[in-house]
Amino acid sequence: xxxxxxxxxxxxxxxxxxxxxxxxxxxxxxxxxxxxxxxxxxxxxxxxxxxxxxxxxxxxxxxxxxxxxxxxxxxxxxxxxxxxxxxxxxxxxxxxxxxxxxxxxxxxxxxxxxxxxxxxxxxxxxxxxxxxxxxxxxxxxxxxxxxxxxxxxxxxxxxxxxxxxxxxxxxxxxxxxxxxxxxxxxxxxxxxxxxxxxxxxxxxxxxxxxxxxxxxxxxxxxxxxxxxxxxxx
Amino acid sequence: xxxxxxxxxxxxxxxxxxxxxxxxxxxxxxxxxxxxxxxxxxxxxxxxxxxxxxxxxxxxxxxxxxxxxxxxxxxxxxxxxxxxxxxxxxxxxxxxxxxxxxxxxxxxxxxxxxxxxxxxxxxxxxxxxxxxxxxxxxxxxxxxxxxxxxxxxxxxxxxxxxxxxxxxxxxxxxxxxxxxxxxxxxxxxxxxxxxxxxxxxxxxxxxxxxxxxxxxxxxxxxxxxxxxxxxxx
DNA sequence: TCGGGTCAAGTGGCTCAGCCACTAGGCCAC
DNA sequence: GTGGCCTAGTGGCTGAGCCACTTGACCCGA
Numbered sequence: 001x002x003x004x005x006x007x008x009x010x011x012x013x014x015x016x017x018x019x020x021x022x023x024x025x026x027x028x029x030x031x032x033x034x035x036x037x038x039x040x041x042x043x044x045x046x047x048x049x050x051x052x053x054x055x056x057x058x059x060x061x062x063x064x065x066x067x068x069x070x071x072x073x074x075x076x077x078x079x080x081x082x083x084x085x086x087x088x089x090x091x092x093x094x095x096x097x098x099x100x101x102x103x104x105x106x107x108x109x110x111x112x113x114x115x116x117x118x119x120x121x122x123x124x125x126x127x128x129x130x131x132x133x134x135x136x137x138x139x140x141x142x143x144x145x146x147x148x149x150x151x152x153x154x155x156x157x158x159x160x161x162x163x164x165x166x167x168x169x170x171x172x173x174x175x176x177x178x179x180x181x182x183x184x185x186x187x188x189x190x191x192x193x194x195x196x197x198x199x200x201x202x203x204x205x206x207x208x209x210x211x212x213x214x215x216x217x218x219x220x221x222x223x224x225x226x227x228x229x230x231x232x233x
Numbered sequence: 234x235x236x237x238x239x240x241x242x243x244x245x246x247x248x249x250x251x252x253x254x255x256x257x258x259x260x261x262x263x264x265x266x267x268x269x270x271x272x273x274x275x276x277x278x279x280x281x282x283x284x285x286x287x288x289x290x291x292x293x294x295x296x297x298x299x300x301x302x303x304x305x306x307x308x309x310x311x312x313x314x315x316x317x318x319x320x321x322x323x324x325x326x327x328x329x330x331x332x333x334x335x336x337x338x339x340x341x342x343x344x345x346x347x348x349x350x351x352x353x354x355x356x357x358x359x360x361x362x363x364x365x366x367x368x369x370x371x372x373x374x375x376x377x378x379x380x381x382x383x384x385x386x387x388x389x390x391x392x393x394x395x396x397x398x399x400x401x402x403x404x405x406x407x408x409x410x411x412x413x414x415x416x417x418x419x420x421x422x423x424x425x426x427x428x429x430x431x432x433x434x435x436x437x438x439x440x441x442x443x444x445x446x447x448x449x450x451x452x453x454x455x456x457x458x459x460x461x462x463x464x465x466x
Numbered sequence: 467t468c469g470g471g472t473c474a475a476g477t478g479g480c481t482c483a484g485c486c487a488c489t490a491g492g493c494c495a496c
Numbered sequence: 497g498t499g500g501c502c503t504a505g506t507g508g509c510t511g512a513g514c515c516a517c518t519t520g521a522c523c524c525g526a
Binding site: 073 | 479481482488490
Binding site: 038039040054057068069070071072073074 | 505506507508509
């Protein structure tokens, strides 16, 4: 599609106010806890209505960058009005070695929690993923989908939405590494065996064993990757 | 701190409008591409001013959930007005037990990596945070800032921007729990001792020992919290 | 029949003026 | 000091209104 013919985006006024506000905070060197000028004042300075200023402030409010106290002024929460890196994760998460480190940290804990908290149904789901992966391999596949289901089932059984969210943040990268690592000779069978060990520890309700088994598994994946990958820094 | 005496949060009107809007979309079964009722109509139905409806719509707009076309109506971008999991982290992360679980997972790994990768300068920084915390305690403080610096220094020494980002995502909650836990009798000294043990393992370049020491430390914090907190669900 | 122009209704963008509720700080009485 | 009171400053919200843009119906001429 032609760059010139993409849909016209008419900048909303509040977006411009937002930019001016960010610039102002930077230029004036405002820090966390400092007070922003009053809405009426900002409106007058920028030559816009108070409603537009208000809309911009609401945006900053929902982003947690600013705190408006009824009757008491509006205050900076951080030293800047730029959004936090957390929201930029989507970009950052592309670096594989770090993803594998994070994966180890998260999945080890998830396996531990799963061993403590899994219900019978969840245990069945994990076992089902094992069976599925076995089928895939017997049919000559790599067990990619079974692998995915296994880790998803363990994550679900851990009952931690926060850790699950973190996993989701690196899910795309994990998928990529899974696809490649399971194509290594002998890997599908070995992976299935490791999954089984993790499953047994979870079934037995042994958190330490589950964590150890998961750690070993994730490290296996990491090692394979390192054979053909050299971290750039 | 008493649950009843925490700061009162008066819900802004636009937040209520936001909720009603989400509920409406769900109930009416609206899908991506469907048109929302006109602003004037919404204002009339909900019994609020158009400005308030507008503020809510601006919020949905910056979250990419809705697209407002000048003169053409406002349209759903997704099948729901709920924010995506990753963007939702900020909300979700408020649940303390989960935060502590995540913290254990992340910091254990961070300590391990720090033991492997720390430079001399970073080691100095960790030691400095120890000294700082010691000063604070001698001066009758709780060592809050020293504690923060210690964990920040360890995180930095691990050289993993992804894990660092995850930590950042729960930083606010950790701060809260830190403030309270360090106020328990005898806690500052005990915490300092645990920090020292972690430091020594990192200085010795012993990843396993560092991880174990950090795990113990984080679990101590978690236990203290569980004494006076009962998760509501 | 088809392409193009016109027009009016519907709708979002933005402003203005104003009232209310709450906060913060100074002042006074105790 | 301490607490109560008052007031200016400030955010929360409203209602009315104008403008700009989109949409679709309608009409006209080729």
